[in-house]
Amino acid sequence: QKEVEQDPGPLSVPEGAIVSLNCTYSNSAFQYFMWYRQYSRKGPELLMYTYSSGNKEDGRFTAQVDKSSKYISLFIRDSQPSDSATYLCAMGNQGGKLIFGQGTELSVKP
Amino acid sequence: DGGITQSPKYLFRKEGQNVTLSCEQNLNHDAMYWYRQDPGQGLRLIYYSQIVNDFQKGDIAEGYSVSREKKESFPLTVTSAQKNPTAFYLCASQTGLGTEAFFGQGTRLTVV
Numbered sequence: 001q002k003e004v005e006q007d008p009g010p011l012s013v014p015e016g017a018i019v020s021l022n023c024t025y026s027n028s029a030f031q032y033f034m035w036y037r038q039y040s041r042k043g044p045e046l047l048m049y050t051y052s053s054g055n056k057e058d059g060r061f062t063a064q065v066d067k068s069s070k071y072i073s074l075f076i077r078d079s080q081p082s083d084s085a086t087y088l089c090a091m092g093n094q095g096g097k098l099i100f101g102q103g104t105e106l107s108v109k110p
Numbered sequence: 111d112g113g114i115t116q117s118p119k120y121l122f123r124k125e126g127q128n129v130t131l132s133c134e135q136n137l138n139h140d141a142m143y144w145y146r147q148d149p150g151q152g153l154r155l156i157y158y159s160q161i162v163n164d165f166q167k168g169d170i171a172e173g174y175s176v177s178r179e180k181k182e183s184f185p186l187t188v189t190s191a192q193k194n195p196t197a198f199y200l201c202a203s204q205t206g207l208g209t210e211a212f213f214g215q216g217t218r219l220t221v222v
Contacts, residue, residue, distance in 0.1 A: 045213070100145075
């Protein structure tokens with residue numbers, strides 16, 4: 001079993017839809033969690049960083065962490081065609097290396 | 111501007127050759143990473159370094175080597191022992207383990 005599981009998609013939604021992207025993990029020692037956006041042939045760009053359970057909001061993006069369920073989510077409100085990209089979750093613990101999910105490919109249709 | 115610079119952007123290698131990918135950062139970060147990304151797959155860790163003159167193997171270190179002689183630099187050598195080196199290589203850095211990680215723009219290596 002992989003330490004981090006992420007549905008690879010592809011996920012296709014109409015413009016304006018609310019998008020939910022999810023990752024599950026097995027290592028209860030993970031303490032910090034990140035979401036990255038990666039456009040084709042580019043390096044991943046950090047979107048959200050969270051260190052505890054709960055929600056964190058930044059504009060149209062909300063990151064949610066539920067440590068009891070070992071489940072994290074990224075919500076995108078009012079999705080735009082420019083949001084079309086691959087979204088990667090990542091997590092780790094103090095003193096440990098980062099572990100990435102497989103990435104979910106998202107397409108937002110005008 | 112602060113950031114992570116990877117070079118070259120595209121690299122072609124003949125069978126049996128060693129090639130070195132450059133990664134430089136001016137963020138004063140202690141930790142640096144190398145990942146490999148193949149189509150439809152996530153990021154797989156090759157090597158990481160928490161401090162100068164020290165580095166650890168990741169999940170797929172065979173056929174690769176690194177050095178960390180300076181805080182700013184973490185070059186990756188893809189040796190002829192790497193059987194399937196064609197991939198997209200990404201370098202990242204963190205202030206320290208447990209903090210946000212930032213990526214370079216990647217190097218696409220192709221074996222010809």
